[in-house]
Amino acid sequence: MPPSWHSSILFRTGLVLVAVFVLLGAxxxxxxxxxxxxxxxxxxxxxLSQLLDTVESTASVACFAGDEVLAAELASGxxxxxEVLSVVIxxxxxxxxxxxxxxxxxxxxxxxxxxxxxxxVFSPFTPETRVGRILLTPNLSVxxxxxxxxxxxxxxxxxxxxxxVALAVAAAMLxxxxxxxxxxxxxxxGMDATRGERLPLPAGHRRSEIGRLVTDVNLMxxxxxxxxxxxxxxxxxxEIDERRYHAIFKNAETGIFIIDNEGILTSWNPAFARLxxxxxxxxxxxxxxxxxxxxxxxxxxxxxxxxxLSNHRSTAADLPFRTPEGPDRWLSMVLTPIAExxxxxxxxxxxxxxxxxxxxRQMAVTDSLTGVANPLGLEQRMQELTLACDxxxxxGFALILISFDDFRRILDGFGPATGDEILxxxxxxxxxxxxxxxxxxxxxxxxxxxxxxxxxxxxxxERVAARILQGLHQHYFVAGSPLRLHVSAGIAFYPQDxxxxxxxxxxxxxxxLSHAKxxxxxxxxxxxxxxxxxxEHRRRLEYDLRRAVREKQFVLFFQPIVDLKHNRLAGAExxxxxxxxxxxxxxxxxxxxxxxxxxLITDMGLWVVEEAGRxxxxxxxxxxxxxLSVNVSACQIPDGLPPDILLDLASRLDFTPASLALEITxxxxxxxxxxxxxxxxxxxxxxxxxxxxxxxxxYSSLSYLKRFSVDRLKVDKSFxxxxxxxxxxxxxxxxxxxxxxxxxxxxxxxxxxxAGHVRLLRRMGCRYAQGYYFSRPVPIESFPDVGERIPxxxxxxxxx
Amino acid sequence: xxxxxxxxxxxxxxxxxxxxxARADGALVVVMSGASGVDSLTREEVINIFLGRFRQLPSGxxxxxxxxxxxxxxxxxxxxxxxxxxxxxxxxxxxxxxFSGKTAPPRQAKSHxxxxxxxxxxxxxxxxxxxxxxxxxxxxxxxLGP
Numbered sequence: 001m002p003p004s005w006h007s008s009i010l011f012r013t014g015l016v017l018v019a020v021f022v023l024l025g026a027x028x029x030x031x032x033x034x035x036x037x038x039x040x041x042x043x044x045x046x047x048l049s050q051l052l053d054t055v056e057s058t059a060s061v062a063c064f065a066g067d068e069v070l071a072a073e074l075a076s077g078x079x080x081x082x083e084v085l086s087v088v089i090x091x092x093x094x095x096x097x098x099x100x101x102x103x104x105x106x107x108x109x110x111x112x113x114x115x116x117x118x119x120x121v122f123s124p125f126t127p128e129t130r131v132g133r134i135l136l137t138p139n140l141s142v143x144x145x146x147x148x149x150x151x152x153x154x155x156x157x158x159x160x161x162x163x164x165v166a167l168a169v170a171a172a173m174l175x176x177x178x179x180x181x182x183x184x185x186x187x188x189x190g191m192d193a194t195r196g197e198r199l200p201l202p203a204g205h206r207r208s209e210i211g212r213l214v215t216d217v218n219l220m221x222x223x224x225x226x227x228x229x230x231x232x233x234x235x236x237x238x239e240i241d242e243r244r245y246h247a248i249f250k251n252a253e254t255g256i257f258i259i260d261n262e263g264i265l266t267s268w269n270p271a272f273a274r275l276x277x278x279x280x281x282x283x284x285x286x287x288x289x290x291x292x293x294x295x296x297x298x299x300x301x302x303x304x305x306x307x308x309l310s311n312h313r314s315t316a317a318d319l320p321f322r323t324p325e326g327p328d329r330w331l332s333m334v335l336t337p338i339a340e341x342x343x344x345x346x347x348x349x350x351x352x353x354x355x356x357x358x359x360x361r362q363m364a365v366t367d368s369l370t371g372v373a374n375p376l377g378l379e380q381r382m383q384e385l386t387l388a389c390d391x392x393x394x395x396g397f398a399l400i401l402i403s404f405d406d407f408r409r410i411l412d413g414f415g416p417a418t419g420d421e422i423l424x425x426x427x428x429x430x431x432x433x434x435x436x437x438x439x440x441x442x443x444x445x446x447x448x449x450x451x452x453x454x455x456x457x458x459x460x461x462e463r464v465a466a467r468i469l470q471g472l473h474q475h476y477f478v479a480g481s482p483l484r485l486h487v488s489a490g491i492a493f494y495p496q497d498x499x500x501x502x503x504x505x506x507x508x509x510x511x512x513l514s515h516a517k518x519x520x521x522x523x524x525x526x527x528x529x530x531x532x533x534x535x536e537h538r539r540r541l542e543y544d545l546r547r548a549v550r551e552k553q554f555v556l557f558f559q560p561i562v563d564l565k566h567n568r569l570a571g572a573e574x575x576x577x578x579x580x581x582x583x584x585x586x587x588x589x590x591x592x593x594x595x596x597x598x599x600l601i602t603d604m605g606l607w608v609v610e611e612a613g614r615x616x617x618x619x620x621x622x623x624x625x626x627x628l629s630v631n632v633s634a635c636q637i638p639d640g641l642p643p644d645i646l647l648d649l650a651s652r653l654d655f656t657p658a659s660l661a662l663e664i665t666x667x668x669x670x671x672x673x674x675x676x677x678x679x680x681x682x683x684x685x686x687x688x689x690x691x692x693x694x695x696x697x698x699y700s701s702l703s704y705l706k707r708f709s710v711d712r713l714k715v716d717k718s719f720x721x722x723x724x725x726x727x728x729x730x731x732x733x734x735x736x737x738x739x740x741x742x743x744x745x746x747x748x749x750x751x752x753x754x755a756g757h758v759r760l761l762r763r764m765g766c767r768y769a770q771g772y773y774f775s776r777p778v779p780i781e782s783f784p785d786v787g788e789r790i791p792x793x794x795x796x797x798x799x800x
Numbered sequence: 801x802x803x804x805x806x807x808x809x810x811x812x813x814x815x816x817x818x819x820x821x822a823r824a825d826g827a828l829v830v831v832m833s834g835a836s837g838v839d840s841l842t843r844e845e846v847i848n849i850f851l852g853r854f855r856q857l858p859s860g861x862x863x864x865x866x867x868x869x870x871x872x873x874x875x876x877x878x879x880x881x882x883x884x885x886x887x888x889x890x891x892x893x894x895x896x897x898x899f900s901g902k903t904a905p906p907r908q909a910k911s912h913x914x915x916x917x918x919x920x921x922x923x924x925x926x927x928x929x930x931x932x933x934x935x936x937x938x939x940x941x942x943x944l945g946p
Contacts, residue, residue: 125884
């Protein structure tokens with residue numbers, strides 16, 4: 001639409017121009033007129049003055065001579081000048097001539113104010129003498145008339161200039177601005193930017209603002225077209241995506257649906273219809289609630305839905321679904337809130353997963369060989385039972401641990417396949433002998449557990465256990481031949497026999513079982529709180545003992561051994577004592593068995609020989625020829641105390657091997673014949689004497705004495721103690737002494753308690769004696785005193 | 801004054817040329833008849849009388865100035881000394897005044913004798929002459945120094 005004429009640039013610019021020009025013109029004309037008037041008046045005055053100059057000499061004569069005629073003539077002459085209004089010539093006070101121009105009264109009034117021009121007239125002969133004057137009044141109206149004319153001309157000229165300038169400006173604007181703008185406007189109206197059309201650059205405007213405007217418009221068009229293209233590309237991509245998503249939605253195996261917060265289905269895919277067994281109809285029902293489907297537990301679904309709505313986050317659940325065609329299916333559902341009161345959900349069939357999971361769970365708690373519960377299964381079952389017991393659903397239960405005593409022998413003898421067969425058979429027998437609510441579990445290679453519910457302690461438990469064991473004691477047929485196995489059982493009751501839950505119960509049943517195994521002849525043991533106390537004591541002792549070994553809390557005590565033949569101190573037996581930080585000295589029989597069981601005996605034994613060696617070296621330095629004997633446990637032989645280490649010790653500490661005797665028991669020789677013999681020979685070959693300790697208490701087989709070479713026998717104190725009174729003991733010691741002499745083995749009598757013993761032994765030909773008569777075992781500090789007393793004690797025996 | 805010296809020298813030359821030994825440098829006197837009753841005139845009064853301004857003697861008697869054009873040197877000398885004008889200027893002056901007819905130039909004596917006669921005859925007549933040429937009956941009323 002073309003702009004209306006009064007809002008066009010041309011008109012408005014013209015208006016402004018005209019206003020500015022008129023204002024400027026008026027101001028200029030007014031200033032010019034004022035200036036011109038002043039100029040004109042000055043010029044008029046000058047001209048009149050010059051006019052007066054020309055008549056001055058004549059006026060001088062006229063005034064000098066007072067010639068009125070001449071003066072009148074002169075005045076007339078002056079009046080001929082149009083600028084002169086009136087002339088008065090005076091000679092002194094006398095007016096010689098006075099002439100005035102006739103004029104309009106109006107003008108006359110205006111000229112009344114006009115100041116006459118006065119010219120003094122001097123004598124022609126004496127210039128200093130003033131003879132008169134001329135009063136000449138200028139004709140202002142003439143000047144004004146001229147001025148007016150001049151102003152008119154100026155205004156006309158101004159108007160002409162204004163007109164020309166306005167025309168020029170209008171033309172320039174029209175040509176340089178309005179036409180290019182109109183051309184741009186027209187071009188924009190018809191331009192189709194998407195087809196690549198752009199505005200042409202108007203000629204001659206390459207660098208002007210118009211040109212820049214056109215360039216900018218074209219750039220903007222470029223950008224717009226580019227943005228449009230991108231937008232179109234995005235739209236197309238979106239359509240493709242939408243189609244793709246729709247295809248995914250339709251073809252997915254997963255059921256996808258959308259419901260509102262009431263559970264009304266608003267949209268679903270074919271997979272959902274299939275999984276949810278929706279009826280196949282052309283027109284889907286309008287108000288179909290998700291709760292009206294075949295859920296077995298709609299309340300659970302409602303819970304999930306509420307959870308999703310209240311927490312505003314995805315909620316998942318596996319829900320059982322009843323199907324018309326067969327067994328129930330498990331559907332896994334994930335609900336995700338997508339908008340206000342709208343929830344998106346997916347379902348898929350997880351029946352197989354569920355089955356697999358169930359079977360895996362079953363596997364996890366089942367023993368693969370026997371098909372009964374494994375330890376995990378037992379624990380779970382017991383958890384359930386303890387829970388039920390806490391809830392007073394039953395009185396409690398009994399845990400029976402059953403173990404084959406010598407199953408390893410079977411495995412070694414008949415092979416693992418036979419072992420498996422026996423275990424399976426045992427399982428069958430166990431299962432037969434308990435109620436279906438009871439639990440049978442295999443918890444170790446040859447260990448079973450029974451959990452018997454509602455079994456009263458001491459009433460029928462023992463009877464039931466006995467019956468069960470009896471079943472297990474029956475012959476097993478292996479490769480057609482009958483085999484009998486011994487079985488032990490330990491029983492503990494829940495909740496009476498535990499204060500630490502199921503682990504405590506297991507531990508106590510285990511203790512009872514160990515006890516049953518340890519005690520010969522008794523197959524079944526009930527848990528006894530004392531067992532727990534003993535076990536606890538043992539546990540603490542073991543802990544302390546480990547620390548003692550680590551912190552070397554042991555000391556050696558020395559009991560002198562006296563040579564009865566030469567009546568002198570021969571040496572001592574070094575005995576280990578435990579200096580417990582709280583309990584004081586602990587006797588060896590309290591901790592040595594435990595040390596042997598736990599293997600700590602090895603470290604302790606090494607410490608003992610080292611300490612003994614150190615003492616021997618000290619005596620050697622003091623010039624004393626004393627020997628020491630140390631006890632070596634069966635557990636130390638052969639690897640716990642290697643012969644090489646002993647030799648190293650002797651050379652390192654500098655004592656002779658012959659001075660350190662090793663006391664072993666018959667048990668050593670019994671347990672491992674080959675290894676012990678080798679060790680014995682190596683030790684003796686290195687020069688260490690070996691004593692056979694506690695001789696007489698065990699088998700005391702004479703064949704051992706023949707097979708193993710030892711250096712001394714130590715007759716047990718139980719024989720020596722009563723030789724004074726008991727003839728049998730006396731005969732036995734005498735026989736041993738005699739026999740040893742024939743083997744060329746010296747004898748040490750232990751437990752020598754009085755002088756009578758010594759006399760008797762000496763008479764028997766026993767070479768060495770050891771016992772309280774001489775001294776109890778003493779710390780090394782007291783040993784020298786003990787040694788000093790020995791001769792006196794021997795003297796007593798000799799005198800009698 | 802330099803101008804005056806120059807003029808004087810010019811006058812001397814003129815006299816020498818024109819008169820041939822005339823006593824050009826002698827004093828000029830304004831004379832009147834002894835019967836005029838006027839003893840002396842001021843230079844102002846002489847100028848007024850000769851240049852037609854006031855033709856009245858202090859005694860109230862009309863003054864009658866007499867020019868002596870037959871002695872142009874004297875005339876020139878007189879006006880030169882009186883108002884410092886040349887005879888041509890004097891003539892130009894009179895030519896303006898005669899136009900109105902209100903006053904007339906001094907009476908022109910055709911000869912020295914005629915001039916003397918008029919002076920003698922008319923008590924109001926005022927004439928001029930060189931001082932050495934003054935007859936005794938004429939009274940000097942004003943002297944124009946050289």
